[in-house]
Amino acid sequence: MPMLEVENIHSYYGNIHALKGVSLTVEKGEIVTLIGGNGAGKTTTLRSISGILKPLEGTVRFEGEDLAPFKPHKLVAKGISMVPEGRGIFSRLTVAENLDMGAYVRSDKAEIKVDLERVFTLLPRLKERRSQVAGTLSGGEQQMLATGRALMARPRLLLMDEPSMGLAPVLVESIFEKIVEINQEGMTILLVEQNALMALSIAHRGYVMQTGEIVLHDKASNLQTNKMVQKAYLGME
Amino acid sequence: MTNKSTLKQLFSAGLINGGIIIFLGLVGMIETFSQRDIVSGLVSMGFILLFLPFFVFGYSIAKKEPDQSLRTVLFAGGLTGLVAGFTTALLPILGQFVNIRDMFMNASPTLYSILNFNQGIYLGGLILMIVSGIIGALGAGFLLIPPRLRNAFLQAVVWTVLLGLMRDLLIVMIARWGAISYIFRWIFASSGLTITGALVIFFLVGVVYYWRSGKKQDLPVKKILSKKQKNIRFGKLVAAVILMLLLPQILGIYFSEILDNVGIYILMGLGLNIVIGFAGLLDLGYVAFFAIGAYVVGVLTSPEMGVIQITFWQALPFALLASVTAGVILGLPVLKMRGDYLAIVTLGFGEIIRLLSLSDWLRPYLGGTQGIQRIARPFIGSLELKTQGQLYYLIVAAILIAGFIAWRLKDSHMGRSWMAMREDEDVAQAMGINLVATKLSAFATGAFFAGLAGAIFAAKLSSAYPQSMNLMVSINVLCLIIVGGMGSIPGVFVGALVLMGSPELLREFSEFRYLVYGALLVVMMLVRPEGLWPEARRKLELHESMEPDALPNDIPTVTENPAG
Ligand SMILES: Nc1ncnc2c1ncn2[C@@H]1O[C@H](COP(=O)(O)OP(=O)(O)OP(=O)(O)O)[C@@H](O)[C@H]1O
Ligand SMILES: [Mg+2]
Numbered sequence: 001m002p003m004l005e006v007e008n009i010h011s012y013y014g015n016i017h018a019l020k021g022v023s024l025t026v027e028k029g030e031i032v033t034l035i036g037g038n039g040a041g042k043t044t045t046l047r048s049i050s051g052i053l054k055p056l057e058g059t060v061r062f063e064g065e066d067l068a069p070f071k072p073h074k075l076v077a078k079g080i081s082m083v084p085e086g087r088g089i090f091s092r093l094t095v096a097e098n099l100d101m102g103a104y105v106r107s108d109k110a111e112i113k114v115d116l117e118r119v120f121t122l123l124p125r126l127k128e129r130r131s132q133v134a135g136t137l138s139g140g141e142q143q144m145l146a147t148g149r150a151l152m153a154r155p156r157l158l159l160m161d162e163p164s165m166g167l168a169p170v171l172v173e174s175i176f177e178k179i180v181e182i183n184q185e186g187m188t189i190l191l192v193e194q195n196a197l198m199a200l201s202i203a204h205r206g207y208v209m210q211t212g213e214i215v216l217h218d219k220a221s222n223l224q225t226n227k228m229v230q231k232a233y234l235g236m237e
Numbered sequence: 238m239t240n241k242s243t244l245k246q247l248f249s250a251g252l253i254n255g256g257i258i259i260f261l262g263l264v265g266m267i268e269t270f271s272q273r274d275i276v277s278g279l280v281s282m283g284f285i286l287l288f289l290p291f292f293v294f295g296y297s298i299a300k301k302e303p304d305q306s307l308r309t310v311l312f313a314g315g316l317t318g319l320v321a322g323f324t325t326a327l328l329p330i331l332g333q334f335v336n337i338r339d340m341f342m343n344a345s346p347t348l349y350s351i352l353n354f355n356q357g358i359y360l361g362g363l364i365l366m367i368v369s370g371i372i373g374a375l376g377a378g379f380l381l382i383p384p385r386l387r388n389a390f391l392q393a394v395v396w397t398v399l400l401g402l403m404r405d406l407l408i409v410m411i412a413r414w415g416a417i418s419y420i421f422r423w424i425f426a427s428s429g430l431t432i433t434g435a436l437v438i439f440f441l442v443g444v445v446y447y448w449r450s451g452k453k454q455d456l457p458v459k460k461i462l463s464k465k466q467k468n469i470r471f472g473k474l475v476a477a478v479i480l481m482l483l484l485p486q487i488l489g490i491y492f493s494e495i496l497d498n499v500g501i502y503i504l505m506g507l508g509l510n511i512v513i514g515f516a517g518l519l520d521l522g523y524v525a526f527f528a529i530g531a532y533v534v535g536v537l538t539s540p541e542m543g544v545i546q547i548t549f550w551q552a553l554p555f556a557l558l559a560s561v562t563a564g565v566i567l568g569l570p571v572l573k574m575r576g577d578y579l580a581i582v583t584l585g586f587g588e589i590i591r592l593l594s595l596s597d598w599l600r601p602y603l604g605g606t607q608g609i610q611r612i613a614r615p616f617i618g619s620l621e622l623k624t625q626g627q628l629y630y631l632i633v634a635a636i637l638i639a640g641f642i643a644w645r646l647k648d649s650h651m652g653r654s655w656m657a658m659r660e661d662e663d664v665a666q667a668m669g670i671n672l673v674a675t676k677l678s679a680f681a682t683g684a685f686f687a688g689l690a691g692a693i694f695a696a697k698l699s700s701a702y703p704q705s706m707n708l709m710v711s712i713n714v715l716c717l718i719i720v721g722g723m724g725s726i727p728g729v730f731v732g733a734l735v736l737m738g739s740p741e742l743l744r745e746f747s748e749f750r751y752l753v754y755g756a757l758l759v760v761m762m763l764v765r766p767e768g769l770w771p772e773a774r775r776k777l778e779l780h781e782s783m784e785p786d787a788l789p790n791d792i793p794t795v796t797e798n799p800a801g
Binding site: 074082090 | 654
């Protein structure tokens with residue numbers, strides 16, 4: 001049984017048909033990437049999974065359970081954490097408070113402390129800056145913070161929306177290294193990216209999305225050599 | 238020396254300064270305030286209002302001078318003052334030829350003669366210019382005095398002026414003290430302070446402050462308190478509490494009345510601070526819950542309303558319940574709204590409640606324009622709380638409870654979800670926060686505090702009128718939160734004391750209340766946007782002082798790089 005199973009979902013913004021039957025699966029322990037150009041519907045897919053946008057058709061199952069009846073805020077407790085697009089940190093709270101908010105639904109104080117240490121080991125920059133107001137962090141640090149905060153919920157599935165957005169290439173590389181590290185510790189990750197080159201280099205499998213539909217699905221290594229992907233997303237002729 | 242661009246600055250500062258004084262004159266403040274003596278026969282409040290701007294402008298223009306030598310500083314201040322005085326002197330001259338009074342009824346001969354030192358427009362204008370130049374230079378020179386002396390001087394002036402302003406009230410208060418009162422009598426003249434009184438206060442405060450500010454410097458860092466210091470601290474706290482409990486006895490009826498009103502605003506401020514400061518929901522109809530609290534107590538306790546007649550304490554839970562319910566009812570339709578839309582809808586809600594209380598339709602139940610009279614006062618045992626002094630204790634008790642609740646809520650799970658929601662609703666939801674519950678709880682808690690304030694208010698006046706439930710109440714509460722510091726609990730107390738207390742102390746003031754509020758808010762936003770007693774976080778955010786070399790060099794700079 002796949003950990004996450006999205007089956008033929010249709011989502012709408014008013015009468016804009018944003019997702020036209022999207023299906024995808026994520027197995028336990030995988031990094032699966034969803035790539036595609038601007039406006040393809042990647043963020044919409046994540047919003048539909050988390051229930052912020054309710055799909056009008058189709059199902060989303062997490063560990064076999066249909067997510068449709070759950071309100072979006074119930075998802076964290078179920079084991080799904082989101083790193084929102086554009087970093088979405090609480091910019092007026094400090095780094096430590098942001099991380100604290102990540103563990104909002106948990107009450108196991110001792111375990112939270114353990115996880116905080118783990119996040120600090122993984123992302124040492126956050127430890128240095130723990131009492132700094134998050135809005136004053138650099139873009140890369142903010143992305144680390146959003147990631148660390150999502151981990152504080154101790155999820156089993158991590159949904160990441162364009163962690164590379166607006167970052168310099170060096171930083172993108174270090175963020176992606178962290179993603180691999182997180183995955184190697186056992187985290188399952190669904191990674192939405194425009195930066196197909198980077199995403200495919202770390203993912204196990206990939207889905208290619210265009211105007212609300214999945215047009216390709218294969219192992220990441222195969223997608224890297226796929227002519228169409230190379231032309232459209234990797235800028236190769 | 239002074240180059241062309243600084244000259245230009247001096248002139249424009251002088252013009253602005255003159256403009257301000259002309260404005261203060263035309264709205265009538267200078268004339269009204271000149272009837273209020275600070276030092277009997279010598280200095281009036283109008284006099285201070287007229288000359289203080291020259292001083293302040295002289296000071297701040299000198300502060301901007303790159304060259305801080307005595308000569309340039311005095312020159313800058315003096316010139317600014319001169320220009321300002323010249324600008325001001327134009328008003329009476331203009332008034333001679335044009336009838337300004339048609340437009341500005343405060344452009345009276347009295348105002349002109351104040352501006353002209355009673356010497357006619359030309360000679361008077363000249364004197365004004367000379368005086369303003371000198372004051373401007375003095376203001377500039379003030380900058381060069383050592384800070385410790387400067388602060389002591391400022392404190393001394395502020396205290397002298399305050400005591401002079403409050404003379405009428407202080408006299409009444411002192412009269413209650415029996416024999417000791419004679420020690421203080423000689424300080425006060427028939428209006429304002431006597432000259433000796435003013436001098437004594439000035440030097441006393443100045444010397445004490447100077448001496449204390451010198452002592453403070455060699456105090457150790459505050460963080461770690463020795464046992465002795467802790468004891469001292471505890472002692473101070475006990476003393477403060479005792480003083481607070483004795484206040485009505487010491488101060489008398491008039492002050493108690495003011496304290497009661499301030500207290501009711503503190504209660505409301507604590508509530509609105511939760512809604513706006515903690516949860517970030519801009520609620521402009523806050524008075525509605527106050528009205529509901531007051532009216533429920535009214536309807537249930539007044540014999541006029543014929544429904545039932547119960548005691549204040551029996552009615553209070555119903556009043557609170559009604560306000561909280563109203564809070565939830567208001568919250569439901571606005572769940573999806575943010576910022577300005579929320580503000581407009583809540584504003585409308587406040588008006589609806591007021592209009593309902595005013596309506597003929599509900600007159601049999603709410604009394605229409607006449608409101609409700611003969612509302613029951615609270616009893617404690619067989620003692621009816623009815624004087625200002627007695628009600629003071631009820632209000633203090635309510636504030637203590639409300640303050641404690643607010644303080645505990647702030648760091649609670651709920652407090653954190655309010656804060657997260659204020660920052661970003663979508664992300665808060667992604668953290669597992671139930672937005673519906675969080676929003677409704679903020680509205681409900683805020684409404685609870687306002688309902689409590691309203692209930693006490695109704696019992697205090699023993700009546701409830703639609704007129705006292707108007708929009709200005711909401712605006713006042715909002716202003717006091719902003720002035721005190723958004724999201725700060727001590728800020729609510731400070732804001733309420735400053736905004737609600739001071740106009741009561743200065744009756745001439747109340748005419749210009751909203752003018753002063755407006756000016757105060759603008760100045761606050763420029764000088765101290767975080768409020769008078771800000772929350773630690775806001776201070777961090779608005780005045781973060783990160784030295785550039787504290788940043789490690791190995792962080793690559795972030796550039797916009799739309800990957801694709
Ligand atoms: N709130 C909304 N209301 C209406 N249309 C929307 C809304 N959000 C997204 N859309 C539309 O839905 C389509 C898919 O948007 P989506 O945000 O999912 O794209 P994306 O693949 O995440 O793009 P990007 O890589 O630029 O973030 C776009 O055409 C977009 O204009
Ligand atoms: Mg997107």
